Amino acid sequence: MKEDKKKVFIKNFGCQMNVRDSEVICGLLKNAGYKICASDLQADIIIFNTCSVRQHAEDRVWSLIGSYKGSKIIGLAGCMAQNYKERVFQRDTNVDFVVGPQDIHKIPEILNKFTSRDFFERKIWEVDTLMRPEEVYLTGFLQDKDHAYVVISEGCSNFCSYCVVPYVRGPLRHRKNKNILVEIQKAIASGVTRITLLGQNVNAYCDDGINFTKLLTRVNALKGLKKLTFFTSHPKDANIDFFKTIRDLDKLVKSLHLPIQSGADKILKLMNRGYSVKEYLVLIDSYRKIVEGGVLTTDIIVGFPTETDKEFKATCDLVEKVRFNAAYIFKYSPRPNTEAMKLADGLTKEEKEKRHKKILDLQRGISNKFKPVYAKI
Numbered sequence: 581m582k583e584d585k586k587k588v589f590i591k592n593f594g595c596q597m598n599v600r601d602s603e604v605i606c607g608l609l610k611n612a613g614y615k616i617c618a619s620d621l622q623a624d625i626i627i628f629n630t631c632s633v634r635q636h637a638e639d640r641v642w643s644l645i646g647s648y649k650g651s652k653i654i655g656l657a658g659c660m661a662q663n664y665k666e667r668v669f670q671r672d673t674n675v676d677f678v679v680g681p682q683d684i685h686k687i688p689e690i691l692n693k694f695t696s697r698d699f700f701e702r703k704i705w706e707v708d709t710l711m712r713p714e715e716v717y718l719t720g721f722l723q724d725k726d727h728a729y730v731v732i733s734e735g736c737s738n739f740c741s742y743c744v745v746p747y748v749r750g751p752l753r754h755r756k757n758k759n760i761l762v763e764i765q766k767a768i769a770s771g772v773t774r775i776t777l778l779g780q781n782v783n784a785y786c787d788d789g790i791n792f793t794k795l796l797t798r799v800n801a802l803k804g805l806k807k808l809t810f811f812t813s814h815p816k817d818a819n820i821d822f823f824k825t826i827r828d829l830d831k832l833v834k835s836l837h838l839p840i841q842s843g844a845d846k847i848l849k850l851m852n853r854g855y856s857v858k859e860y861l862v863l864i865d866s867y868r869k870i871v872e873g874g875v876l877t878t879d880i881i882v883g884f885p886t887e888t889d890k891e892f893k894a895t896c897d898l899v900e901k902v903r904f905n906a907a908y909i910f911k912y913s914p915r916p917n918t919e920a921m922k923l924a925d926g927l928t929k930e931e932k933e934k935r936h937k938k939i940l941d942l943q944r945g946i947s948n949k950f951k952p953v954y955a956k957i
């Protein structure tokens with residue numbers, strides 16, 4: 581009998597949270613009778629799972645959408661969907677439906693409408709749910725047979741002044757620790773041996789008296805698990821107990837990603853990061869003493885509004901002093917709704933590029949000397 585399943589291609593942009601969300605969408609659609617295909621050419625439906633963290637990522641999505649002139653059903657999911665809501669349809673009439681990150685469980689129902697013969701409505705948008713249902717995490721679909729991303733919390737309440745995440749992913753909500761353990765046990769039963777716990781601020785995790793270190797300890801104890809890691813931590817929620825847990829748990833990879841963002845206190849304050857340079861240095865000194873040989877990586881933003889030459893130099897000095905194993909270095913990108921948008925951005929594009937290149941070269945030299953010895957995760 582000829583197979584008549586509608587084919588869906590999902591194009592992912594952005595962070596690991598989006599990688600996991602795309603996996604969730606694939607699982608929901610497979611279970612609803614759709615076929616997931618590896619290329620847009622064979623697809624009837626294309627879903628862009630988008631990122632709003634930088635303007636550049638958004639520009640790429642708009643340009644790609646424009647290349648499908650009415651030939652396919654086009655959906656926009658993820659952070660851009662939440663950010664633009666129904667305004668997406670004014671921006672590009674090629675888009676047929678818009679689904680925010682908290683509403684992804686509705687995608688099969690939306691596609692069923694589009695693919696039914698008696699459906700004539702042309703535009704649908706779903707962006708109102710606060711917390712996605714737990715079932716989305718239990719579709720059984722994983723891209724990798726041996727590794728699983730597991731979301732432990734959604735959203736963020738830190739409101740770093742440059743960041744759009746709290747506006748598009750909502751306030752920090754913790755998943756129930758019992759549900760997280762059930763999801764991991766199911767993944768292990770299906771053959772997974774490596775787990776990455778995900779959240780915008782994992783070390784702020786708290787559910788029913790279980791904080792992040794307790795959660796790590798419980799996950800580490802699961803039979804069949806071989807390696808464990810997590811992403812991302814915030815310096816203001818890091819402490820000695822956290823570092824000792826990294827040292828002591830046998831399956832936990834000895835690696836910490838701790839974003840510093842700037843080496844100048846004035847800029848950190850304007851960024852609303854909640855720590856000073858000195859506090860950060862004390863923290864990482866403890867980390868290196870406790871987790872001997874532990875890998876340390878970071879994020880840095882250059883060209884934040886009002887950043888002077890002296891403040892940029894302070895970030896370069898910090899990079900030289902700390903000697904991160906690796907750093908993700910970004911040029912500041914103004915995002916709608918954020919507090920930083922209200923600050924005068926006096927730096928030229930050329931100056932931002934110059935600073936970006938300078939610090940990138942500096943870090944490259946350091947990374948070549950101190951290459952992280954990651955265990956495969």
Ligand code: SF4
Nearest residue numbers: 736739740743745780
């Ligand atoms: S901690 Fe700050 S940078 Fe990270 S997601 Fe939350 S608001 Fe954004």
